[in-house]
Amino acid sequence: MRMTPHPEKELVTPPNGLSKRLQSEDSTPTPWKRPCFRPRCQDGWKLAEAMPGFPAGTALDPGDDAFVIGNKALGQLDGQDCILQRAGDTEEDEVEGSSDAGSVALSEGLERLLWSDDEEPPERAKQGIACDSLVPVPQLTTETLRRLPSLTLAIQDAPQAPEKLPDSLELAPVVAYGRSRKRGGDSIKTIQAVQASSLPPLALPPPEPLTALPPLSVLLEAGRASFRAAREAASRAAPEVPAPSAWLYPSRPYPSHAWQWDSPDPSPRxxxxxxxxxxxxxxxxxxxxxxxxxxxxxxxxxxxxxxxxxxxxxxxxxxxxxxxxxxxxxxxxxxxxxxxxxxxxxxxxxxxxxxxxxEAVKENFYQEILKFPGAWRDFFCACCDVPNWRQRRHRSWWPEEVAQYSPAEVEACLGMERKIRLGCIAGSFIEEWSRLHPDVPPPLAxxxxxxxxxxxxxxxxxxxxxxxxxxxxxxxxxxxxxxxxxxxxxxxxxxxxxxxxxxxxxxxxxxxxxxxxxxxxxxxxxxxxxxxxxxxxxxxxxxxxxxxxxxxxxxxxxxxxxxxxxxx
Missing domain, CATH: 3.40.50 (Rossmann fold)
Structure with missing residues (x-):
């Protein structure tokens, strides 16, 4: 691709690289979320970063082979890769925190489903196969990803987009890496939006290695459906958790009457x-x-x-x-x-x-939880199917009984690993737990x-x-x-x-x-x-x-x- 620069722009010193390399500790690329852009009038293209002989902001006309995603494009200038942005886009237009609840849910949903490794079953991770998280990719593919920053995708460009959206919702920060338009649509997979109250707002099939990800058009359509689901969920106010009226163990009503204030004036804080x-x-x-x-x-x-x-x-x-x-x-x-x-x-x-x-004091704390009767010990016993625990429910355990369970087991159970989704406990878990263990109320956090x-x-x-x-x-x-x-x-x-x-x-x-x-x-x-x-x-x-x-x-x-x- 050959692009004709306009010479009236000033020359600036080129940066050291095209983009920041995004890799996690296990060599898997990690997305970089950027804040929303406010919608504005855009016309023409310009260099986003300086190139040898061409300053940043040089007006250019991208060719037909340019790789366009939203407000950014990846092309070549004199045989070198370059990043373009639409004229009028400036860093000053970025507003930190301007993304709304729908945008945040959309971005986090895509990130967790495509990139997160904390939901992967350990037994599958040890097998080194394509699981719920991405696996290391060939060096050639990695070098290609380095030239693609995380780009904002315009929701209004999606097919069947709503005619009118609030100004703050027209653009959403979608974390995705695109592929060429020339590829076929054989790898399109079924995508379904689900309710965001108990599950992530977007459901995708477990991704295969990076070379087999769905095309960008499929991700864009999934983002649009997820955005609608998140917006509907955000319109419903989340119910507040009432302060517990019980305390100690076995539980009994908390004597809140002791805090009664007899004066007509407000009680001191x-x-x-x-x-x-x-x-x-x-x-x-x-x-x-x-x-x-x-x-x-x-x-x-x-x-x-x-x-x-x-x-x-x-x-x-x-x-x-x-x-x-x-x-x-x-x-x-x-x-x-x-x-x-x-x-x-x-x-x-x-x-x-x-x-x-x-660390030793921390591990001793988990052993003390198992030693003395308490609500957290009841939850651990019911969750891990400890044999005959109800017969030992109201007495202190002997050291031999405590030693049967490692601090790591107690930490994983009480930390409710794999039960937290997008910062809250799945409602399905609470319902199922109450049905299976009616005598052990589940923790709410x-x-x-x-x-x-x-x-x-x-x-x-x-x-x-x-x-x-x-x-x-x-x-x-x-x-x-x-x-x-x-x-x-x-x-x-x-x-x-x-x-x-x-x-x-x-x-x-x-x-x-x-x-x-x-x-x-x-x-x-x-x-x-x-x-x-x-x-x-x-x-x-x-x-x-x-x-x-x-x-x-x-x-x-x-x-x-x-x-x-x-x-x-």
């Missing part, structure tokens, strides 16, 4: 003047009503101390407290406090994330424990260079993800929280940077319940306690006073 007296009066009502003694008496199989029970009382979703720094002396049973809080979060509808300083440095690194979605990439997040962090902060809309429990301050024993930036990222994400999160547990809040100087309180209050409550944040 956490951090307001008078809140400390309000919380003390609630604890006194809880004690004098006899429900505190009844709760302690009912936990003979898993004895709770009074201070452990009161922490669970203060942190229940029906309590007005949302963040608490708990200082318990070493050896006082912080793990039992964590387990009591985790049972309170069982039906909260928010993912419960627990953080520990060492997953639970998973993390090491501090892992949560501030790859498991939290951060690359080694500090760049945040949501596609790298652990599936539990995707639950309730707000699009910016993986720590938002979660139940966050930090054991030995003083380790988050990057103490001197964390030598080198290799460990300090993940802790700094985690600390910043926690301080800027919103809609989360935070529990900080420590036996020694002051490590190096007297300011350590104040630093922890600043992280605990975060930006969401930075203007609040000092009352109601500390428990002991």
């Amino acid at each position: 956490q951090g307001d003047p008078g809140f400390l007296n309000y919380a003390r009066s609630a604890l006194e009502r809880f004690r004098t009503s006899g429900e505190e003694a009844e709760a302690l008496k009912g936990s003979d199989a898993m004895p709770l101390q009074r201070y452990q029970l009161r922490v669970a009382f203060l942190l229940h979703p029906l309590s007005p407290l949302s963040r608490l720094l708990v200082v318990h002396a070493t050896g006082s049973g912080k793990t039992r406090t964590v387990l009591a809080a985790a049972d309170s979060f069982y039906r909260s509808g928010k993912a419960t994330c627990l953080f520990f300083p060492e 997953p639970l998973r424990a993390f090491k501090y440095t892992a949560a501030g690194g790859s498991r939290g979605g951060w690359k080694r260079n500090g760049e945040f990439e949501p596609s790298r997040m652990d599936s539990v962090f995707r639950f309730g993800f707000d699009g910016k902060n993986p720590m938002s809309n979660k139940n966050l429990v930090f054991d030995e929280v003083h380790n988050m301050l990057a103490l001197p024993r964390w030598k080198g930036n290799y460990w300090k940077e993940p802790l700094r990222r985690l600390r910043k994400a926690v301080a800027s999160c919103h809609g989360s319940t935070l529990v900080f547990l420590t036996g020694s809040p002051v490590q190096t100087d007297a300011e350590d306690g104040q630093r922890l309180l600043r992280v605990l209050k975060g930006k969401e409550h930075s203007d609040k006073g000092p009352e109601g944040w500390l428990g002991s």
